[in-house]
Amino acid sequence: MAVLFTDLQGRLVACNRHAEELFGWSQEELIGRQTEALAAEPVDEATRARWAAHIAAGEPWEDDIAVRRKDGSTMVVHAVDSPFVDDDGTVTGVVSVSFDVTDRRRAEDVQRFLADTTTLLMTSLDFVESLRQLAAAAVPFLGDVCLVDVADGPQVFRMAAAHADPSKQALVDVLGERYPPDPFGDHPAVRVMTTGVPEASPEMTDEFLRSTCRDEEHFDLVRRLGFSSYISVPLIARGRSLGTLTLVSCSPSRRFGPEDLAIAQEVAWRAALAADNARLFSERAYVARTLQASLLPHTLPEIPGVELAARYLAAGEGNEVGGDFFDAFDAGYGTWAVVIGDVCGKGADAAAIAGLARHTVRAAALKERRPSRMLSILNDAIFGDADVGDARFCTVCAALVRPNRSGARMTLALGGHPLPWIVRADGRVVQAGITGLIVGVFPETDARDDVIDLAVGDAVVLYTDGVVEERDDEGRTFGQDSLRQVLQQAAGLSAAEIVERIVGAVTAFSGREPRDDVAVVAVRVVAAA
Structure with a gap:
């Protein structure tokens, strides 16, 4: 002392x-x-x-x-x-x-850094962004330069690079853009990526640097950066190599040792797990979007004298297949079918039922002229299919639209689905349809047809319960009254404008991504046949 x-x-x-x-x-x-x-x-x-x-x-x-x-x-x-x-x-x-108290303070600083870095990495579910955040967080605590390289097949990509000195950030950016590690060369990052064994050296001699450089310009660049000591550790998560984390000291007074290597390995382990979680999330979101897209029509059909518009919003992050679906297609004999539904649950089971419902209704529409019969056929398909999972039911609204000299006639039937709204050209807003049993729960359905005559300027809005059941921060629901008020103000607007008004009102009410999937379809008569 x-x-x-x-x-x-x-x-x-x-x-x-x-x-x-x-x-x-x-x-x-x-x-x-x-x-x-x-x-x-x-x-x-x-x-x-x-x-x-x-x-x-x-x-x-x-x-x-x-x-x-x-x-x-x-x-x-x-x-x-x-x-x-x-x-x-x-x-x-x-x-x-x-x-x-250097060792004690260093240990405290390391633990604080690891905790802060872990929190930072967990804030992003984007794979590339996670790696960039890692590089930015690593300097200057772990080193003067942090480089993150990822292998994709036979190629190696520099996904992130950060320098502790902002004035030299452009140099490390150029280093990554022009000279990413050669996957077939003698580069430490590539060796570590291949073997999974960390490498480190307290000194980077000119001979060593030349062995990693492709030409004189490359060598001159690393010398300008002042590379003097390095650590390269693998990013391994769940037994899979994602890439490498390389730390470089640009000061002769800072030489990496065993303690630095141990810290770098701990950081790499945490970063790899966070990055892999982000990768898995991205893949899951892509699969969900792709599968969800397969449950929705790529385009809406053109109906003489009738506008069609639709919008779908996935709940939350959109990384899980939702249960809402809609469809519109030519049903033959001068009629067009418009269908909207909401399957109980999410994920694979919900997707299976939604897919079954969509294709069953399409097939039923080829031979049935009554929406109630279409729902009956769908009910038989879901109730009798043991492969669609435990929560095998859904709500559906099926409608057939036939343009005529007065505008159009819509015949619709409901299977446990919210009642559609009719927006008359004169501003009146009323509900339509006859409530029926949920589809797939009982051996038989009680769906009944309701016929609606639509004049030019009239519109019918179909929607899923995610619209009216959306909640704000205080727990209040959007509700049917709010929807009716939005529709009253939307009288005379196009089908697309009506849909956007509804979606905009719901998202503004909640102030965030919807808690439940939201689907809206508007059918509006614009001319007599």
């Missing part, structure tokens, strides 16, 4: 031999020096004032301070400064007791 005696001006007047060992200076060299000269960074006025106030009040002062040893190395000491008083009680100097 180092003991130093200073006068009130901060000059050293005496010290023990432990002070020599701690700071690297001899007693002769220390005595007469200002203690602030030992600090690695200048002491700010606020800290100096707090120290002086404690000493003047006869109170001890303590803090962790970064100091620079005689050999230029830095360390952290915990210093306790106590006032030295004479027999009259007058403060005449300061007794300072210091001991090395």
Whole structure:
């Protein structure tokens, strides 16, 4: 434990031999020096004032301070400064007791860094963004430069690069763009990626650097960056190699050692797991979007004198197949079918039922002229199919639209689905349809047909319960009354505008992504046949 005696001006007047060992200076060299000269960074006025106030009040002062040893190395000491008083009680100097806490502080800093980095990585479910956040977080704590390389088949791509000095960021960007690691060359990142074994060196000689460079311009670039020491560790998650994390020191005074390698491996493990989670999420979201798209029509049919518009919003992150679906198609004999439904649940089971429902209704429409019969056929298909999962039911609204000289006639039937709204050209808004049993729950359905005559300018809006059951932050539901008010203000608008008004009102009400899937279809007569 180092003991130093200073006068009130901060000059050293005496010290023990432990002070020599701690700071690297001899007693002769220390005595007469200002203690602030030992600090690695200048002491700010606020800290100096707090120290002086404690000493003047006869109170001890303590803090962790970064100091620079005689050999230029830095360390952290915990210093306790106590006032030295004479027999009259007058403060005449300061007794300072210091001991090395570098290892403790480093351990605390490492744990804090690991916790902060893990939190940061978990905030993004985008694979590339996770790697970029990793690189940005790694400097300057782990190194001056952080490079993240990922293999994709026979190629290696630099996914992220960060420099602790913003003025040199452009150089590491150029390094990645022009000279990504050669997958067939002798590059440490490629070797580590292939073998899964970390590599590190406290010194990067010119000979070593040339062995990793493709040409003189490449070599000149890394020399300009000042590469002097490196660590390269694999990014491995669930037994799968994702790439490598490479840390580079650009200062001769900072040489990587075993402790740095251990920290880098811990960071790489956490980063690889987060990045792989992001990758899996991206893949799952892609599969969900692809499967969801297969449950919706690619285009809506053109109906003489009738506008069609539809919109679908997936709940939450959109990484799981929803249960809502809609369809519109030519049913033959001068009629067009419009169908909307909501399957219980999400995921594969919901997708199976939605797919079954969509294709069954299409097949039924080829021979049935009544929507109620179409729902009956669908009910038989779902109720009798044991492969569609436990939650094998859905709500459906099926409609047939036939343009005529007055506008159009719509015949619709409901299987447990919310009642559609009719928006008349004169601004009246009324519900239509006859409530029926949920499809797939009972051996038989009780769906009944309702016939609606539509004049030019009239519109019918079909929707799933995600519209009216959406909640705001206070738990209030959007509800049928709000939907009716939106539709009253939408009278006279096009089918597309009506749909957008509804979707906009629902999202504005909740202030976030919908909790449940939302599907809306608008059918509007624009001309008589």
